[in-house]
Amino acid sequence: MTKKAVDTIDTDKYPHVNKGLDGIVAFSSSKSAIDGDKGELIYAGYNIDTLAENSTFEEVAFLLWFDRLPTRKELDELNDQLVAERHLPDTVVNYLKNTSKDAEPMSVLRTATSMLGDFDEEAEINEPEANFRKSIRMTAKMPAIIAGFQRARDGKEVLAPLKEGSTAYDFLYMLNGERPGEKAEKVMDICLIIHAEHGMNASTFVSRAVCSTQSDIYSAITGAIGSLKGPLHGGANAAVMNMLLQLDDDADVEAYIKEQLAERKKIMGFGHRVYRTIDPRAKHLQKMAKELAEETDMMTLYNWSEQIQSVMKNEKGIDPNVDFFSATVYYSMGIKTDLFTCIFAMSRVTGWTAHFLEQAGNNRLIRPRQLYTGKKNLPWVPIEERS
Numbered sequence: 257m258t259k260k261a262v263d264t265i266d267t268d269k270y271p272h273v274n275k276g277l278d279g280i281v282a283f284s285s286s287k288s289a290i291d292g293d294k295g296e297l298i299y300a301g302y303n304i305d306t307l308a309e310n311s312t313f314e315e316v317a318f319l320l321w322f323d324r325l326p327t328r329k330e331l332d333e334l335n336d337q338l339v340a341e342r343h344l345p346d347t348v349v350n351y352l353k354n355t356s357k358d359a360e361p362m363s364v365l366r367t368a369t370s371m372l373g374d375f376d377e378e379a380e381i382n383e384p385e386a387n388f389r390k391s392i393r394m395t396a397k398m399p400a401i402i403a404g405f406q407r408a409r410d411g412k413e414v415l416a417p418l419k420e421g422s423t424a425y426d427f428l429y430m431l432n433g434e435r436p437g438e439k440a441e442k443v444m445d446i447c448l449i450i451h452a453e454h455g456m457n458a459s460t461f462v463s464r465a466v467c468s469t470q471s472d473i474y475s476a477i478t479g480a481i482g483s484l485k486g487p488l489h490g491g492a493n494a495a496v497m498n499m500l501l502q503l504d505d506d507a508d509v510e511a512y513i514k515e516q517l518a519e520r521k522k523i524m525g526f527g528h529r530v531y532r533t534i535d536p537r538a539k540h541l542q543k544m545a546k547e548l549a550e551e552t553d554m555m556t557l558y559n560w561s562e563q564i565q566s567v568m569k570n571e572k573g574i575d576p577n578v579d580f581f582s583a584t585v586y587y588s589m590g591i592k593t594d595l596f597t598c599i600f601a602m603s604r605v606t607g608w609t610a611h612f613l614e615q616a617g618n619n620r621l622i623r624p625r626q627l628y629t630g631k632k633n634l635p636w637v638p639i640e641e642r643s
């Protein structure tokens with residue numbers, strides 16, 4: 257029996273639009289769980305606090321891809337694979353050197369990630385093993401893209417990745433031209449751990465939607481990077497820093513925030529679709545932000561952040577999200593503001609690819625409906641007669 261074609265939505269069956277897909281459960285997934293009331297985040301069974309305290313980014317990547325922690329041997333193998341895949345194709349390095357120095361780093365990351373597919377012989381092979389290898393490649397190469405563009409736009413030599421060390425260590429080396437200390441590596445590693453995965457956020461949805469058409473994984477991650485870039489999503493961390501940096505030394509922070517709220521402006525780094533309490537990731541970042549600010553003599557920035565947190569709680573009952581304190585953490589590490597969202601992407605690529613692999617393993621085309629609000633059956637008016 258053929259299905260009856262429908263050109264209008266059945267409003268009894270689909271009575272309303274959930275703006276922003278609020279409350280819609282679009283997928284089942286074993287990758288992460290969020291309890292928005294308790295402020296709890298779990299990656300494949302492990303609380304984010306446990307992972308931040310005990311794990312490494314590479315171990316978390318394995319967890320997200322395989323839904324279990326690796327053995328020592330498996331982790332060593334994954335580390336070796338990641339190290340072996342760090343180098344960029346020459347054409348991509350040349351692109352980083354020759355593109356506009358004024359380009360937005362997330363746009364550069366988006367373009368360069370898409371280019372990687374052109375140089376991957378397996379780009380169009382949509383088999384699980386090949387998609388896993390491509391997930392490793394993108395995770396391995398994104399730090400080199402970000403650091404390479406930063407150095408190129410600064411007129412500095414683009415450094416080849418190291419053949420050793422963690423993702424965090426190698427990224428900081430390629431960015432700064434010197435090997436990082438233990439503390440800096442640890443802070444960056446924790447940042448990568450806590451940004452790796454987060455339920456059905458906008459960019460993860462994009463990754464799964466692209467996957468659902470049986471398109472390739474480079475296209476999915478390229479789309480996800482574009483989605484993360486927006487200030488309502490990952491782009492908020494840079495927006496937070498820009499807000500803090502435009503405050504005068506003697507700024508009345510409380511008055512400033514109240515003024516913004518009175519004008520119905522959003523304060524970046526606050527609020528969340530799911531959390532009704534503090535984002536558990538923000539707690540880790542706040543602790544690190546305070547420690548780093550003390551060490552780098554940037555307590556004014558940190559104190560302002562605490563004041564903003566308190567005004568937002570009192571005025572709106574809204575808590576910080578992951579983007580609020582990550583801004584001060586990265587800034588205290590000497591990282592350029594417009595790279596913050598790229599660091600988010602460099603970590604989240606593990607979550608995006610994990611979701612792609614999961615979607616591909618149990619796929620159905622993602623094709624929601626819309627409620628038509630336009631007119632119908634209008635008479636045709638020849639162009640000469642239109643006003």
Ligand code: ACO
Binds near residue numbers: 457487489528577
């Ligand atoms: N500042 C001021 N008011 C806020 C904020 C904020 N940051 N966030 C929410 N609100 C208010 C809204 O004005 C709205 O109030 P109203 O009901 O009186 O109109 C109410 O809280 C609900 O806000 P919505 O924007 O409708 O909530 P939604 O779930 O659609 O949005 C979002 C969530 C986009 C994160 C929102 O809180 C926001 O814009 N925050 C600032 C941007 C940001 O930090 N984004 C990063 C999120 S985390 C991430 O993606 C990595």
